[in-house]
Amino acid sequence: MEKKKNTIVDVARKLNVSTSTVSRALNGHHSISERTKLKVRKVAAELNYSPNNVAASLRRGKVNSIGVILPRINSTFMSNCIFGIESVTYPAGYNLIISCSNEDYKKEVQSIAALKASQVSGIILSLSNETKKTAHLSNIISQNIPLVMFDRIAELLNVDSVVNDDTKITVQAIEHLHAMGFRKIAIFSSPTHIYVYKNRMKGYLEALSSLGLTLNHNWIIENIQTKEQAQHSAEILFKAKDKPDAVFCTSDTIALGVIQTLKKLGIQIPQEVGVIGYSNDTFSELIQPTLTSIEQYPQEMGVNAAKLMLDIIGDKNWSMQVHKQIHIKPRLIIRDSSNRLLTE
Amino acid sequence: MEKKKNTIVDVARKLNVSTSTVSRALNGHHSISERTKLKVRKVAAELNYSPNNVAASLRRGKVNSIGVILPRINSTFMSNCIFGIESVTYPAGYNLIISCSNEDYKKEVQSIAALKASQVSGIILSLSNETKKTAHLSNIISQNIPLVMFDRIAELLNVDSVVNDDTKITVQAIEHLHAMGFRKIAIFSSPTHIYVYKNRMKGYLEALSSLGLTLNHNWIIENIQTKEQAQHSAEILFKAKDKPDAVFCTSDTIALGVIQTLKKLGIQIPQEVGVIGYSNDTFSELIQPTLTSIEQYPQEMGVNAAKLMLDIIGDKNWSMQVHKQIHIKPRLIIRDSSNRLLTE
DNA sequence: TGGATTCAAACAATCGTTTGCGTTAAAATT
DNA sequence: AATTTTAACGCAAACGATTGTTTGAATCCA
Known part of the structure; x- marks a missing residue:
């Protein structure tokens, strides 16, 4: 039968x-x-x-698949990264094994083990929020399993990676606020132990100092992860006596929370307060006011991470010592939320 | 060394x-x-x-991975489906091999072949736009490879599946428009050879007839795929003499296009024209006016598709003859774009 | 004609695990 | 004391493909 x-x-x-x-x-x-x-x-x-690729892979000692571990999968940024990765790996004949760490260190470690067991040709990784130790990564590096990190990379580890120029673009964003006449600029940031947020914070501080703006520690809000937290912090900040006149946010979601709170408090955007977000989510150009944001080209990041991976896999005499870092240049997209000129 | x-x-x-x-x-x-x-x-x-799972899999004749083929990957709906799938398959010890057909029939066929070669335990699939033949599916069914389809299923094929009650919820949506006093209801639909759009169209027609509304063929716009197409068709439609007073759209993106055009034409929403979208994208509650839409619970769909798959894989005496179909109940979320009462 | 060369295909080992069956020694039973 | 049972482990054959090395035949050149 x-x-x-x-x-x-x-x-x-x-x-x-x-x-x-x-x-x-x-x-x-x-x-x-x-x-x-x-x-x-x-x-x-x-x-x-x-x-039967399983048999062939066993014999060859090589598997035609690449593992991808992401902190989340259902965000605009990440799903576009995957899209970019797939567009490169598929034509090259590789399967993509995807797992989602869910911002959980333990799951990240387990996923790495699972991918190792599957004998993947390489691993493309963006770190979870919680990851502070990197022994699991050193481990796969020491076993000569190609590793490419993107966006949230482990700085101290010497690996191939694809990153944005977070610092530089943040400086530009702050300079833009300055040019629009904003002088009391606050920052709402996600946890700064994460590579990208650390760099955005760095850009913020650099710009403030080079523009001669005063740095007010009450205006530096860290550890914001959700819209609700942003709303909460914004409410406190803008009810205080010493208010900022602009807010730079490290994500569009945070910016959205800030905007909603400002509206609730009856504060005019951008006349009274300017707002900038980060990552140019779909909704950014659709909300009122339209949100100035930073386009990160996630698809391009994925494409480049995948290309880097294929290079490494194909490179017989790939040296563990030499590593490439690809920089994707983000772009500041100026919209109404920061554009005082438009509304005067 | x-x-x-x-x-x-x-x-x-x-x-x-x-x-x-x-x-x-x-x-x-x-x-x-x-x-x-x-x-x-x-x-x-x-x-x-x-x-080395490759060796173990070869010996066991079983691979601990499940293949997923999607028409797109970077949409809110699809990435949430993946998220749901992963949340079930990971704890069960399965890898997820994901590929994106890109709405391309040929790539769908190739992806199936690749997954077959990888000896996946089963395939979870949502059809591409272009897929009209199903030989590639019959093939894997005849080889006893478990297949679960979701959302865009192949009706004529007898397979396990997870679907929305598209017809019923569309009827409800139209009834809602009717209750709000709209009588001349148009539909902007994606291609109706696709299962889900076919059912939405069916619901539209059913509701019109049961409510005793006149059916105007000029108000049935099919084959809308992008926002731009929606804008274009809306412009033509609302410049004609015989205008509808409401538009039911089979996606939020289409609805967005319609809204933008209506605004451009200076038509008041919902006072003059009501609009309903579909799938409750992130931006739906953020635009002006907020968009009435239909929540499909994509994550739930993914979870159920994955559970169904695990059931099949685990079921030794799974019969090719008997198939389950799981219905996820969507929900109509009423917002301003259709809510005349609010604005009177 | 004989030897070298080339072409096409066969042989057999191998990849790392799993698993049915067999073995051994100790414990339990009669 | 003889027998059966049990626990704990070894033996060796798979799983399905790849690939270095041989082999046999056909072709070539002198």
Whole structure:
């Protein structure tokens, strides 16, 4: 009843040839005549033969798949990264094994172990929020498993990576606020132990100092993770006596929370307070006022991370010592929430 | 220099036991004493042993991974589906191999072949726009590879599936418009050869007839795929003499296009024209006016698709004849774009 | 004609695990 | 004391493909 799947043994038997001939014929090896290649392909199709990559991978010692571990999967940024990665790895013949750390260190470690067990050709990774130790990464590096990190990278580790120029673009954003006449600029940031937020904070501080703006520690709000937290902090901040006149946010979601609170408090944007977000989410140009934000080109980041990975995999004499870092240049997209000129 | 990876043979040798003992010890087999299990685990850790699932899979004839093929990956809906799927398959010990058909029939077929070659335990699939033939699906069904479809399913094929009650909720949406006093209701739909859009169209027609509303063929706009197309068609429609007073859209993106055009034409929403979208995208509650939409619970759909898959995989005497269909109940979320009462 | 060369295909080992069956020694049963 | 049972582990054959090395036949050149 249940026919077993046909293997190359079956097609070999049917043709009275050896399995090696079938294998080589199907792989287009040059030492097989055109005539037999044709016969083999024909019979293989007749028998509905489907190659068994598991067996092939075991023999070859190489698997045609690449692992991807992300902190989240259902965000605009991350899903576009995956899209970019897939657009490169698929044409190259690789499967993509995706797992989501869910911002959880333990799951990140477990996922790495699972990918190792699956013998993936390499791992593309963006760190979870909670990850502070990197032994799990050193481990795969020491085993010569290609590793490419993107966005949230581990600075102290010497690995190939794709990053944004977070610091520089943040400086630009602050300079833009300054040019619009804002002088009392606050920052709402996600946890700064994470590479990207650390750099955004760095840019903020650099710009303030180079522009000669006073730094007010009450205006530096860290550890904001959700819209609700942003709303809460904004409410406190803008009810205080010493109010800022602009807010730089490290994500659009945070900026959204700030905007909602400002509206609730009856504060005009951008006349009274300017707001800038980060990552140019879909909604940024749709809300009122439209939100000035920073486009990170997530798809490009994915594409480059994947290309880097393929380079490493293909490079026989890849040295663990030398590492590339690809910088994707973000772009400041000026919209109404920071554009005082428009509204005067 | 380059130490080879340690295998079960290495730990067996170091302990002077057989590989079978090591294998059984690591897998917690009952016929191995606690004492040796401990020793084996200890040495395995010392040698930094990592199991080779490729070899194990070959031997077992079973692979611990599930394939997922989606028409797109970077949409709110789809990325939330993946999120739901992953949340079920990961704890169950399965890897997720994801590929994106990109709405392309050929890539869908190729992806299926690739997943077959990878010997995945099963395939979770949502059809591409272009897919009209289903031979590639019949093929994997006939080979007893578990198949679960969701959202965009192949009706004619008898497979397990997870779907929304698109028809019913569309009827409700139209009834809601009717209750709000709208009588001349148009529909902007994506191609209706696709299961979900077909059902939404069906619901639209059913509701119109049961409510005794006149059906105007000029108000049935099909094949809308992008925001731009929606804008274009809306412009034509609302400049005509015979205008509708409400538009039901089969996606929020389409609704957004319609709203933008209506605003451009100076038409009041919802006073003059009501608008309803579909799928409750992030931006729906953020735009002006807030958009009435239909929540599809994509994460739930993913969770259920994955659970269904695990059921099938685990079911030894799974019959190809009997199939489950899980219905996820969508919800109409009424917001300003259709709510005349609010604004009177 | 004989030897070298080339071409096409076969042989057989191998990748790292799993697992049915067999073995051994100790414990339990009669 | 003889026998059966049990616990704990070893043996060796798979799983399905790849690939270095041989082999046999056909072709070539002198």
